[in-house]
Amino acid sequence: MGIKDLLRFMKPYVELIHIKKYAGKRVGIDAYSWLHKGAYSCSMELCLNLEGDKKLQYLNYFMHRINLLRHYKITPVVVFDGGNIPCKASTEHERHRRRKANRDLAMAKLNEGEASAATELFQRAVSITPSMAHQLVQILKTEKIEFVVAPYEADAQIAYLSSLEAEKGGIVAVISEDSDLLAYGCPTVVFKMDRYGNGEEIVLDKIFDSVARVPSFRHFDRELFIGMCVLAGCDFLSSVPGIGIAKAYSLVSKYQNLDRVLSILKFEKGNRMPEDYSKSFREAVAVFQHARVYDPDSKRLIHIKPLPQKLLQSLNEELDFLGPEMPPSIATAIADGNLDPTTMEAFDLFQNSGIHLNHSTSIQTSDPLLRQEDIAISTTQESSFTVICSNERIRVTEQKPILEERKYLNEAVALKKLLFPLKDKTAEENKTVPDKLPPKAPDNNPFRKRKFEEVQLDQKDSVTEQVSAVTVVEDSEILCTTPESQESVNSKFIKMNDGEKRGKNRKLRRSSCQSSENKKSSILNFFSRV
């Protein structure tokens, strides 16, 4: 994970610190690393989805650490991973494959009665499911801990937050295990924080400023540093055979220019170089520089750093390798933890409806669906239109003072891309993904689509009578979502066809089983599970 051997290479730049030095400050947390560590303690329970409290142990682990931070008067900001970007697909597939193999082995051992061997294997098979992440989100909400779900890479989101002022949601440092953060340009990262708050800190500026230390990066800039990272091998692109972190460093150091490094490399390696390495290299560098992130201030997707016109042209305006564009309403719903970023399904709150407490006073004072200004409707010339609504009325009206058809048409196109990214050739040609199926959510992604069995299990215990599920129907033009806040257990999506009046909204919402006259043009279809 991350940049191969980067942390070892950067050893001279680590300083042992205690997190109390960030007292009074906002600090970002890479949720994935703590979730994963926490899952060790209950890996078998999680893998087998056993009943009982044991499998919630990972939540204790996480909250323990959160409380450690709070004890030192630090304000934690938890950042979750979102969807996957195309160029990471092969890494994810490999992980998924390995975990599955381990799980199968574990099951075999278990059947043979070798419990200890089995638990060991289960530990290698744990993956963080969307359900787990979502459960944590519920707790964070009741504990009033700030969090955000990144549209794609959590690392990119963290890097972006690091660049913001505290007043705008910024953070001064981040706790993580992932060396990618340095490539993304995070100014301060604390690695390997233990349960007492001791950790290893790396400050990016010190890397570039240091005079005495070896390796020296005094003649490096951000781009060269990223180039070195990509050359050494990262999640988006594995390194050219024979090139490791040290070689990567000396190449970049010597030529001071990534294009020159590439051509030298091509010259020296000849046919040992992958055919499309240069292109992939450029894209990987561009991901670190210009990844798509959620901007909490404007509540929409932006680039970590805007793309220069020149780069845009050289990429033929094709940016989907960064992960497809998505409309603000979707990005917000994802960021707030209401929408699964890999499946685009609304999270159902079944599993949590019993324990979840309503702590927010400003919400649900009225039925938002009855208020005209909360509902954005845009008709296409055909027979469908878009509904966007939210029960956070003010936010929505501010965000979209004028509702234009065009805008929602664009949203529909964007959503379509999100849902069928592999129809895109850029994604297809990118690496050796064996099947051509729609984006398989990788195993280690916290929002990986939940297994069918899991869903059924959840339903069993539920108290609520009704929840809406969302499925995807092909060839769609309608987009609808209610980025509703956490408290509502009612429908999170609403779809309407032409001819249906706004007054019907409430009815729709309650009887979420809607027969779709117009399947051809509908993207989201709702039915109720009772």
Next chain:
DNA sequence: CCTGGGTATAGAT
């Protein structure tokens, strides 16, 4: 000297 593959071990309770 570097890379890359192999192996040991932490990390949870």
Next chain:
DNA sequence: TATACCCAGG
């Protein structure tokens, strides 16, 4: 799992 460390071959 993923990271650290060690050693062999280039």
